[in-house]
Amino acid sequence: MTLFDRHFLHDPYPEYALLRDTKPVMQLGSLSGKIWFVTRYEHVREVLESDSYAEYDLPAIIEAKVDRTSGRDNGELGKRLSNWLFFMSPPKHAIMKRSLAPLYALRNLDLARNAVWSYARRIVCKSTLEGPCDTIRQLASPLPVVATSTLLGISINDREHIANLASQVLRVFEPLQRMSIYESVQGGLNGLDVALSSLSHAEESLRTLARRAEASASLANLPSDELRALVIMLFAAGQDTISASIGNAVFTLAASPEYFRCLRKHPDIIPNAARELIRFDPPVQIVARVANSDQDLGGAFIRVGERVCVALGSANRDERHVPDAGTLNLERSGLAHVSFGLARHYCLGAQLALTVLEAFLTALVECASSIQFAGPYRRRSSYVFRGFAELPIKFAP
Numbered sequence: 276m277t278l279f280d281r282h283f284l285h286d287p288y289p290e291y292a293l294l295r296d297t298k299p300v301m302q303l304g305s306l307s308g309k310i311w312f313v314t315r316y317e318h319v320r321e322v323l324e325s326d327s328y329a330e331y332d333l334p335a336i337i338e339a340k341v342d343r344t345s346g347r348d349n350g351e352l353g354k355r356l357s358n359w360l361f362f363m364s365p366p367k368h369a370i371m372k373r374s375l376a377p378l379y380a381l382r383n384l385d386l387a388r389n390a391v392w393s394y395a396r397r398i399v400c401k402s403t404l405e406g407p408c409d410t411i412r413q414l415a416s417p418l419p420v421v422a423t424s425t426l427l428g429i430s431i432n433d434r435e436h437i438a439n440l441a442s443q444v445l446r447v448f449e450p451l452q453r454m455s456i457y458e459s460v461q462g463g464l465n466g467l468d469v470a471l472s473s474l475s476h477a478e479e480s481l482r483t484l485a486r487r488a489e490a491s492a493s494l495a496n497l498p499s500d501e502l503r504a505l506v507i508m509l510f511a512a513g514q515d516t517i518s519a520s521i522g523n524a525v526f527t528l529a530a531s532p533e534y535f536r537c538l539r540k541h542p543d544i545i546p547n548a549a550r551e552l553i554r555f556d557p558p559v560q561i562v563a564r565v566a567n568s569d570q571d572l573g574g575a576f577i578r579v580g581e582r583v584c585v586a587l588g589s590a591n592r593d594e595r596h597v598p599d600a601g602t603l604n605l606e607r608s609g610l611a612h613v614s615f616g617l618a619r620h621y622c623l624g625a626q627l628a629l630t631v632l633e634a635f636l637t638a639l640v641e642c643a644s645s646i647q648f649a650g651p652y653r654r655r656s657s658y659v660f661r662g663f664a665e666l667p668i669k670f671a672p
């Protein structure tokens with residue numbers, strides 16, 4: 276197996292294990308300079324926690340790219356993305372993050388939990404009567420839209436459309452960027468702007484939140500375009516991530532029915548199970564940083580300006596950190612994994628994502644007695660987002 280080939284896409288974990296043992300900080304060739312690939316938990320943690328590694332400034336890179344034939348640039352796209360938390364550095368980052376935190380208050384999460392639970396119940400119950408369904412299109416993909424719109428207090432009818440656009444936008448995180456991808460991302464952003472015609476409600480809800488919570492005063496004063504960028508970021512960031520976590524969980528439960536039987540028998544372990552499923556097969560596999568100064572990482576010499584990609588999926592399976600890491604143990608508790616990142620850029624929506632997965636698993640064990648594959652499945656062709664493009668499943672009543 277070679278890194279990033281078809282087999283790796285299907286199952287990267289054996290290759291990760293080999294790298295952790297032999298070349299835990301490995302140099303990859305790239306046209307755009309040296310890139311380091313980091314697979315052990317201790318090094319992944321060091322990169323994410325240390326101030327010696329900065330945000331990878333994708334918006335600036337996008338802005339600088341000009342299409343050779345048409346002469347067109349991506350200035351507008353870069354500018355819009357620079358309002359996303361992922362790419363912000365302190366102190367603006369901390370202010371914005373604190374401002375958005377009240378959105379994920381317990382009361383709001385409970386509203387999202389109920390909305391997701393009742394939507395998932397409806398689709399799973401319907402499918403037990405009507406036959407197989409594509410888990411991704413019919414279940415996993417609409418659920419993030421259900422969750423985020425509930426959180427923002429807006430109602431959306433065409434969830435599939437919003438889900439597709441949000442997914443299109445998130446392609447900006449894929450490596451090997453080309454002009455055609457930027458065009459698609461820009462198209463997704465424009466589409467979301469138009470499609471969320473009730474965006475004014477969403478803006479309103481953020482401003483109301485800002486007025487209520489003192490910490491959010493900076494949101495209240497934000498210009499409209501920056502606030503809209505944040506709303507779109509919330510939809511986009513939650514889309515392929517939540518959707519993949521649901522698809523990956525369904526795949527695991529269908530492939531190993533004993534786990535599903537265990538959940539049905541002991542639904543009280545669902546909160547632990549949701550965390551363990553996300554540790555075992557995380558939707559976001561790789562995140563990037565740039566060295567601020569020359570660094571020694573696990574004996575490798577990393578020069579200032581070089582890019583460092585950390586493999587979250589590998590760190591989660593590092594036996595040096597997690598006992599029996601290669602085994603899925605739905606009752607495992609108190610585990611520190613890195614599926615949501617760490618430190619400054621720790622995922623804003625982690626609690627929401629876990630709430631959605633828990634609500635989904637609850638609906639699943641309530642409505643289905645067994646789940647089986649109902650046809651060939653297809654993985655997404657992405658190393659960054661690990662998930663399925665199609666996953667036909669039969670839910671038995």
Ligand code: HEM
Pocket residue numbers: 360361362372508509510512513514516517520553557558559562563587613614615616617619620621622623624625627628629
């Ligand atoms: C299972 C679902 C999810 C996974 C696995 C996931 C994963 C991650 C990871 C790994 C990071 C760190 C990125 C980095 O360090 O560069 C991150 C950051 C982030 N996530 Fe999530 N995410 C999920 C769901 C969500 C949801 C539902 C939202 C919606 C609000 C969201 C919003 C964000 C934002 C805004 C950041 C950037 C935070 C910052 O820069 O301070 N994520 N996420």
